[in-house]
Amino acid sequence: MAVDVAEELKNLKATMSSIEAVVDLDALRGEIKRLNEEAAAPDLWDDQAKAQKVTSRLSYVQGELNRVESLRRRLDDMEVLAELAEAEDDAETRAEVEAELPRVAQAISELEVRTLLSGEYDAREALITIRAEAGGVDAADFAEMLMRMYLRYAERHGYPTEVYDTSYAEEAGIKSATFAVKVPYAYGTLSVEQGTHRLVRISPFDNQGRRQTSFAGVEVVPVVEQTDHIEIPDDELRVDVYRSSGPGGQGVNTTDSAVRLTHLPTGIVVSCQNERSQLQNKASAMAVLQAKLLDRKRQEEQAKIDALKGDTTGSWGNQMRSYVLHPYQMVKDLRTDFETGNTSAVLDGEIDGFVEAAIRWRRKR
Structure with missing residues (x-):
């Protein structure tokens, strides 16, 4: 089972890396910085429609970045736990990793689906x-x-x-x-x-x-x-x-x-x-x-x-x-x-x- 876990983690890491490349985390961070500057402008709410668009987009982009980063942390933590379980032959820790694995796999699968949405209007409401x-x-x-x-x-x-x-x-x-x-x-x-x-x-x-x-x-x-x-x-x-x-x-x-x-x-x-x-x-x-x-x-x-x-x-x-x-x-x-x-x-x-x-x-x- 330990070999299966290691193989599964390897596959999930490869998928996660391709997702991060498509999402372009540096571009997201750059957009968040720009939107934060716009949101801090004193005259932002003079144009309510624009203000709502800026704050809504900022909230969405921050959520997307947090989603990818937190999923990456979960995956890295699992890899450390799996290595620990293997090194110390710890059945309890191994069981914990095996229980978490399908949940992380599902979350990565859902995120991967989002990266498939690249049509002209896909980003719209x-x-x-x-x-x-x-x-x-x-x-x-x-x-x-x-x-x-x-x-x-x-x-x-x-x-x-x-x-x-x-x-x-x-x-x-x-x-x-x-x-x-x-x-x-x-x-x-x-x-x-x-x-x-x-x-x-x-x-x-x-x-x-x-x-x-x-x-x-x-x-x-x-x-x-x-x-x-x-x-x-x-x-x-x-x-x-x-x-x-x-x-x-x-x-x-x-x-x-x-x-x-x-x-x-x-x-x-x-x-x-x-x-x-x-x-x-x-x-x-x-x-x-x-x-x-x-x-x-x-x-x-x-x-x-x-x-x-x-x-x-x-x-x-x-x-x-x-x-x-x-x-x-x-x-x-x-x-x-x-x-x-x-x-x-x-x-x-x-x-x-x-x-x-x-x-x-x-x-x-």
């Missing part, structure tokens, strides 16, 4: 839209289950989220919902969740207790930044205001604060009704619309590249995961073959294994 598809009331209920799954995933990781719009179905569940995951690399991480999700279960809405298959679609787009220059002329936009509503048509407030934007050339419709002022809802809806138009532009550019390459693989996003609750319990990703029988944990937000496997799969492609 994410906007996620979930829609009920085929399957009637079961599909609407499934769409709401998926929304909860992603919000719980974000909560588990400490990622801030903001729900912009929820369109409730009449009997149960939701027709659609749009929310933001406000952390760097949210887009790169969660973009692999895009596609059609399928649920198989005994329908709680069928009085004959029959098995039903239903579908929900997940769309993930990167949040637009000021440098993206997505111009939307006024004559291409229709703005409707209406009263916000909750489940079953229940009124959330008594003013016409909800906003619906329709982009006439593409037919893209975006709504925002998160109980704020009409002006704020319009600004949020515009940000969502710009993100969707940016993603549309990105997809068109990718389609041209694929056409030049003769890419005939088709969209990897469609029908990407099955959630089977009857006659057996299993969630399986159809692209990576990653699966688990713990369906309740997955629907409670434990999807890290699926996300990591899909990021590695996408990188290989």
Whole structure:
């Protein structure tokens, strides 16, 4: 076992070194120094948007550096302990190292996945839209289950989220919902969740207790930044205001604060009704619309590249995961073959294994 531990430590050290090279620790330290200087400026908060961007980026970069450095220390400490256990033939210390090894290996694996996110928009925050598809009331209920799954995933990781719009179905569940995951690399991480999700279960809405298959679609787009220059002329936009509503048509407030934007050339419709002022809802809806138009532009550019390459693989996003609750319990990703029988944990937000496997799969492609 001691030889296996030594070999495993050697492999982990090699992986850690490659991660450190990709992350570029000196560059991170340089950025932290520059951001600290900006954050110390007396006039920083004269521009609140810029101040929040600086402080948010500083917090994120410091966290990234600490994550890599602390993991390196854990690995070095384990190597010292392993050598000590071997030299003194200490069974207790050897057992301690063997118990810690898989935990460190998992942490390094997660960090390695982050280094695979090098796409143009991967570092952005994410906007996620979930829609009920085929399957009637079961599909609407499934769409709401998926929304909860992603919000719980974000909560588990400490990622801030903001729900912009929820369109409730009449009997149960939701027709659609749009929310933001406000952390760097949210887009790169969660973009692999895009596609059609399928649920198989005994329908709680069928009085004959029959098995039903239903579908929900997940769309993930990167949040637009000021440098993206997505111009939307006024004559291409229709703005409707209406009263916000909750489940079953229940009124959330008594003013016409909800906003619906329709982009006439593409037919893209975006709504925002998160109980704020009409002006704020319009600004949020515009940000969502710009993100969707940016993603549309990105997809068109990718389609041209694929056409030049003769890419005939088709969209990897469609029908990407099955959630089977009857006659057996299993969630399986159809692209990576990653699966688990713990369906309740997955629907409670434990999807890290699926996300990591899909990021590695996408990188290989």
